[in-house]
Amino acid sequence: MTTSYLLLGSNLGDRAAHLAQARYDLATTAGRVAAASALYETAAWGLEDQPAFLNQVLAVETTLDAPTLLAACLAAEQQQGRERQVRWGARTLDVDILLFGQEIMATPTLTVPHPALPTRRFALVPLAELAPQLVHPQLHHTIAELLAACPDPLEVKQL
Structure with a gap:
């Protein structure tokens, strides 16, 4: 059993409903959702002229290998259009x-780890809610330490 941390995001349609359906889909295809962060809203990152995102991190206990988990994640995306x-x-x-x-x-x-994780506050904030003392396997810093050093200026608001 491996604990994987997944970042969910949506900025079109009923964002909260898309995240809720993704939690359900992943629980049925990827493994047990052991924990889910609160929902957070953040302005769009990268391509900024678009609606704000809702984000959430899930801790999923899975027996899948990483490529098969990725396939389950992509299938969940497709289910939501x-x-x-x-x-x-x-x-x-x-x-x-x-x-x-x-x-x-x-x-x-x-x-994996996701290469942009240390520079994206919208991923670090909900991840730190679930696992602040988790050590990044490459950088050897905790998630809380990565969040404290994150250069991303975007505000992440808990709903």
Whole structure:
């Protein structure tokens, strides 16, 4: 059993409903959702001229390997009508694998830990809610320490 931390995000349609459906879908396909952070709202990052995002982090206990978990995440996105047209564009659902146990891997389709995690407050805030003392397997700092040092200026508001 591996504990994986997944970041859910949505900025189109009923954002909270998309996240709720993703939690259900992932619980049925990926493993047991052991914990879920609160919902957080953040202005769009990267491509800024779009609606604000709702984000949430899930701790999922899974027997899947990382590539199979990624497939479950992509299937959850498709269930919510995700269309990949513009990088960092608006979306009904985005599911990223932030951490997969203590594994470090880089393939053409998946890199864990997520390489942008230390620079994205919208991912670190909900992750720190669930696992502030978790140590990043590459950087050897806790999530709380990464959040304290995060250069991202965007406000992350808990709903």
